[in-house]
Amino acid sequence: MxxxxxxxxxxxxxxxxxxxxxxxxxxxxxxxxxxxxxxxxxxxxxxxxxxxxxxxxxxxxxxxxxxxxxxxxxxxxxxxxxxxxxxxxxxxxxxxxxxxxxxxxxxxxxxxxxxxxxxxxxxxxxxxxxxxxxxxxxxxxxxxxxxxxxxxxxxxxxxxxxxxxxxxxxxxxxxxxxxxxxxxxxxxxxxxxxxxxxxxxxxVDTNSIFPLLKEQSLAREFDLSLDDKVILYSGNIGEKQGLEYLIEASKRFRDRPEVKFVIVGSGAFKEKLLALSQQEHCSNVLFFPLQPNEKLSELMAMADVHLVLQKQQASDLLMPSKLSTILAAGGCPIVSAVPDTSLYKIIDENRLGIVVKPECVDTLCEGIETALTSDLKVYKLNARRFAENYLxxxxxxxxxxxxxxxxxxxxxxxxxxxxxxxxxxxxx
Structure with a gap:
């Protein structure tokens, strides 16, 4: 054709x-x-x-x-x-x-x-x-x-x-x-x-994006310790994501220096987000530029948990493109989604990650705490299997x-x- x-x-x-x-x-x-x-x-x-x-x-x-x-x-x-x-x-x-x-x-x-x-x-x-x-x-x-x-x-x-x-x-x-x-x-x-x-x-190309050990990740390149607990957001930094709630959540983990919120990406909302982070003195929030495709597996492996955030009104309008990369890399995502939406069902019914209420700092922090204190092996295995079977x-x-x-x-x-x-x- x-x-x-x-x-x-x-x-x-x-x-x-x-x-x-x-x-x-x-x-x-x-x-x-x-x-x-x-x-x-x-x-x-x-x-x-x-x-x-x-x-x-x-x-x-x-x-x-x-x-x-x-x-x-x-x-x-x-x-x-x-x-x-x-x-x-x-x-x-x-x-x-x-x-x-x-x-x-x-x-x-x-x-x-x-x-x-x-x-x-x-x-x-x-x-x-x-x-x-x-x-x-x-x-x-x-x-x-x-x-x-x-x-x-x-x-x-x-x-x-x-x-x-x-x-x-x-x-x-x-x-x-x-x-x-x-x-x-x-x-x-x-x-x-x-x-x-x-x-x-x-x-997603499951041959080029795949699970790696944290020791094989970009952690050292980003000046992070392998003992750090990395909460990673990677992708577009726009208004639809509601990333201001990430900044609010980071404030509640200030007394835990091993917990790092890492934002990798660019977008129309980045300057405002940077300013908000500085205004709130969030030294545990780190910003890095987008990484080339050949480094995606290494980037994903750096994270203990991934964030897939959207505002409530967009939670059934959009299927976050970053999710397919996270799943292929065998990552555990924390996803903001409303019950009965297709995104919520896919994550919940297949045990791919942790679902939290959109635009709610309390449930986001609860999700992060759950992820940091739980065995995520089942989520990670299911994530990779889902990517191989469906994506x-x-x-x-x-x-x-x-x-x-x-x-x-x-x-x-x-x-x-x-x-x-x-x-x-x-x-x-």
Whole structure:
């Protein structure tokens, strides 16, 4: 198949949506499909254009068997809602020359766009209509729902307009995929037929990310003792995570110098979090930059327990991408999730970690104390087994590839292939 993928985030971004889109595109290219990617200059999660791409405008390259078309975009130094909207629209408009070239020169079997941003789907929708390609939407993050539920956009009129565009794109798609059962249910409630929707979990390469001993970790490189109890948060430092509660929790462990809260990552909220940590004199909170993919196993092995935090309103909107890496490394996560959400069920029913109430310092501290004083062997064994059984790149991408083939060959027979939550059990 000739496949065109379109999204704002892509390699060499080390975390978030770009990481998984890159894995998807390169796997498809490695499976004898012709794959092209339309994207912007890499900037995430630092919100700064990658040094290797600064000063470039429209740019074409090839990597991992994928032809990559890049366009310039506005990247604000300080993030707020108006600047984020301007950032996304600058990308939408900057791509016009690339889309005109693509429309005139190339015919693809499938054009797939990765959301968010939600409104980017207009370009691939037009291409699919004019060139007769199949149009697929892959939802990594329900952006409009999150903007409403987290209070990021308060204008009822603007939200109504955003929901209308999102609904038009979803209903116009030949197929829709998303990354969790909870997000699938959200899409169904928007009036999208269940026959068009499938769940494709974010995959993890279990061959390159695997359990290691703490002695093999980055602990010494980070100037930590092997006797330290490390509470690790690694990933995007954004508003949705509620990381201010981590700072509050750290204050209750000040009298235990062996307990270290380690934050590895970058993002729009990092400066505020650093300032809050300094303001509260949290010397037991340490910040480090993102680590390259080849060091992820060593990074994960440094932790006694991992934090996967989200605000309450986002706990069934998002499936944290960092979770798959933690599970592959055989880590024990403390996950903030609301009961009856898909995230809560997956963690609780499979005994993958400790679930705590979102935005609650008391239960977070209780979870940390439980983790530090318990034998976590069962959780860690279950975590690795779950990753091997359900999140392995080969299994996830085989399913995704088969879905794409069905869309191209017999669109009327597209079937929903949702992983049954009741089958996500692992014997202990």
């Amino acid at each position: 000739r496949i065109l993928i379109y999204g704002i985030n892509y390699d060499p971004e080390l975390t978030g949506i770009g990481k998984y889109t890159s894995q998807m595109a390169e796997w498809l290219a490695g499976s004898n499909h012709e794959v092209s990617m339309i994207t912007g200059m890499p900037y995430y999660p630092e919100w700064k254009v990658n040094e290797a791409y600064r000063g470039k405008l429209w740019h074409t390259e090839r990597k991992g068997g994928v032809r990559i078309y890049r366009s310039p975009l506005y990247v604000p130094k300080k993030i707020n809602t108006p600047k984020r909207i301007l950032h996304e629209f600058s990308f939408l408009l900057g791509l016009l020359p690339i889309w005109l070239f693509t429309l005139c020169q190339r015919k693809y079997d499938i054009v797939m766009y990765v959301s968010p941003p939600f409104h980017l789907g207009m370009w691939p929708y037009l291409y699919a209509k004019l060139r007769g390609a199949k149009f697929v939407t892959h939802v990594q993050d329900p952006q409009v729902d999150a903007a409403k539920d987290l209070g990021m956009i308060k204008s009822a009129g603007l939200l109504k307009w955003m929901f209308r565009i999102e609904n038009f794109i979803l209903k116009s798609s030949d197929a829709v995929s998303t990354i969790s059962p909870g997000m699938l249910k959200k899409i169904e409630k928007k009036g999208i037929p269940s026959s068009k929707i499938s769940v494709i979990f974010n995959s 392995r790149t080969e299994a996830i991408m085989d399913k995704f590839e088969n879905n794409l083939i069905k869309i191209v060959r017999s669109p009327a027979s597209i079937k929903r292939e949702l992983v049954d939550e009741n089958n996500l059990e692992i014997s202990n």
